[in-house]
Amino acid sequence: MLFNSAHFAIFFPIIFLLYWLIPNNRVKLQNILLFISSYFFYACWDWRFLFLLIFSTLLDYFTGIQMSNSKNQDQKKIWFLISVITNLSFLGFFKYYNFFIESFISLSTKLGFHANPHTLKIILPVGISFYTLHGLSYVIDIYRNRIKAENNFIDYAVFVSFFPLLVAGPIERATHLLPQVKSKRIFSNSRFNEGILQITIGLFRKIVIADSLAIYVDWVYREPNIFNSSSLILAAIFYAFQIYYDFAGYSDIAIGTGKLLGFDLLQNFNLPYFATSITEFWRKWHMSLSYWLRDYLYIELGGNRNGKLKTYRNLLLTMLIGGLWHGSNWTFVVWGGLHGLFLCIEKYVRPNSYYKFLKKISYLGYIYTFVLVAFAFIYFRSPDIQTANVMVGRILSGNYQLPIISDYNAMLITIVVLMIGFTFDLYLRITNQSIEYLGSKIKFSSMIILISFTIMLMVLFFANSTNFIYFQF
Amino acid sequence: MNVKNIKHVLGTLILICSICYITDKLFFFTLNKISDNVYTGLAIGKLNHYLKIKESKKLLVFGSSRANLHVDPYILDTSSFNMGLNARNIAFVTTVIKLIENKKPQTLLIQIDDSTLFNEDYDGKDLDALLVKYHRNPLIKKEIDKLNKANPFLNFFWSLSYNNRIFGIILNYIKPKYDYTKYRGFDAMEPTEHEKEVFQNFVKNKKPKGCPDSVHLNKLSYNCFLELIEYAKNNNKKLIFFTAPFYDDECKIDNEELFSLTKKLNLEYFDFTDTFRYDTSLDNWRDEAHLSKIGAIKFTHKLKEELLKNSKNFPL
DSSP, X not given: OOTTSHHHHHHHHHHHHHHHHSGGGOHHHHHHHHHHHHHHHHHHHHGGGHHHHHHHHHHHHHHHHHHHHOSSHHHHHHHHHXXXXXXXXXXXXXXXXXXXXXXXXXXXXXXXXXXXXXXXXXXXXXXXXXXXXXXXXXXXXXXXXXSOOOOOHHHHHHHHHOGGGXXXXXXXXXXXXXXXXXXXXXXXXXXXXXXXXXXXXXXXXXXXXXXXXXXXXXXXXXXXXXXXXXXXXXHHHHHHHHHHHHHHHHHHHHHHHHHHTTOOOOOOOSOGGXXXXXXXXXXXXXXXXXXXXXXXIITTTTTTSSOHHHHHHHHHHHHHHHHHHHOSSHHHHHHHHHHHHHHHHHHHHTTSHHHXXXXXXXXXXXXXXXXXXXXXXXXXXXXXXXXXXXXXXXHTTTOOSOOOOSOHHHHHHHHHHHHHHHHHHHHHHHTTOOTTTHHHHSOHXXXXXHHXXXXXXXXXXXXXXXXXXXXXX | OOHHHHHHHHHHHHHHHHHHHHHHHHHHHHHHHHHTTOOSIIIIIHHHHHHHHTTTOSEEEESSHHHHTXXXXXXXXSSEEEOOOTTOOHHHHHHHHHTOXXXXXXXXXXXXOHHHHTOTTOOSGGGGGGGGGTTTOHHHHHHHHHTTOSOGGGGTOGGGGGTTTHHHHHHHHHSOSSXXXXXXXXXXXXXXXXXXXXXXXXXXXXXXXXXXXOOOOOHHHHHHHHHHHHHHHHHTEEEEEEEOOXXXXXXXXXXXXXXXXXXXXXXXXXXXXXXXXXXXXXXXXXXXXXXXXXXXXXXXXXXXXXXXXXXXXXXX
């Protein structure tokens, strides 16, 4: 059940009505409804994977309680390791088994050996990367004594499987979401306004901007070796915007849906293309993941506490693992590695006056950041390393004639809707507003007009819907 | 949720729906006014042009880009029009043919793609090109609804019909791309240097794809054939089907199957898939499925020659 499908348009209003019609907003009943609806939502993708979700939830719920009840640190550690290893094993098996086997075969062949281990036909359970991180953050927080274990199974299950964020985040923390699950939610008109405005803008970002950009991007990436350098550069720029509007659009719908149910979910994007450095970019891009990686991986590895060299190592490792988290392909590892490298370089040159100069003239920083991000995304988008290398090679080949365009009408629409999206982001930037709270900050009449205008733009310009990019992860 | 909240939610939603409904109708009727005067471009112009001349021409050509780019109708008959459109197949062709209301004798030359006819997934999606007339032509509405190809929101948002066409329509309204009174619907183009290079690379690196053991006619396509036969019988139309040239077509099973089907249905069918098998000049081609202008002119002459020789009463 996609957020931009007719099914969701029927499913959500029913849940919304039932949820708020519960007398006195009784939390227990509301949570039971959220639990059932979240599992139904997940079963709509593939009911077989429901068992995996239930198992993962039960595992962390049970080990969490055991950790809290442990009499000594060793016992606690054992339960902690059981949870972490089991979680990672499931993720590893479903997401990375074939990747590692195929990489092993390829390496053996290159070294002159003939290995023949079996690959399996494994379907990636939707959302596994996201709910595994939910579970992991929960057990790590208990292990680090940041929170206490949750004793109510339904409450914990709602934290893991809350349907707005079940399949592609934002990646929530137990410290942030569990208290909201346990406390009474009050309907407020301002939160309702914020929610519907954010959902509408999210839909526009996805089905109009991202899907329009996808037309040219998909066309070029299908056979990059027949395009000139300018077309490839245009496709790389378009993809950087496509993935932003696709995932930010998804996050807007998720956060807006959460708001309509009385929840404040973590912000996931904060105008990342207005970052003046890669370091700042990662504070604005897929924030729920980047902060997760910072808190549960980078800092756990030692962060910047053990000297410069170890800081660089930790940064690189964090970004490589972050890259691999996205998918079982070397392209993601390279993408993560590139970002790790950029971050290390920035850390190294930060005291330098040139860097300070760049920070002062912010528009240069925007361009610098965007170019590096768009470049790294070439690896992210390409089906394999060879294709990405072809892209990069042909971009640098100097064939800078006019870009090849097959459908001028589609291109015109793409550019216009991209400009609308970018102008809106610029407005948010200039007025220093966040999309999460825009609905309650502007006048009611302005909000109504903005929503109606956005809906009409969707009617006139929506492109054929493709799946959300991050659903594959 | 208290009464105030319920009032707020309902009030907000009703307000948004009302504004959208009114704005939508304003857009729809304005765009109707504009688009009715557009006769150029593919967004709506060619369809409008066709609707204007369909009753008066003796010969009409239908099909996909492989009709549009391959057949110069003027060579076949001076009273003719090529209604071929990119990515349009048998469902679209059947509907636009059924829009012809007269019972005068006319020749309908229909290009068919075996790749679509034998594609089990083909569901008539190409009918979406007619959505632009969904609320204005009962026959088009009926055909689109029959195949369930209308967006469920189309009943509320009428201007969804114009989805992604606005710029094409407005630009052609402000500045028509060509003089439509001289346009015959034939859009063959010389390949660009880039296209030539791509095609040469394709030929150089072409590897056999392999052929299926059997092919099955798509049910929708079969129904379209039956509807066309029925329509032609009741309206004095002569149907001629053909397949257009394809570069180095490997598989013949679909051609054979199509041949036996048309024989069974007693239809006139000409297979030109291999017309350029012995004329190996790459100048004839833009890509493996489309001819260049040179190739298209050659092909149309060949088509005419073949029709004059083997088609009963051609031209009518």
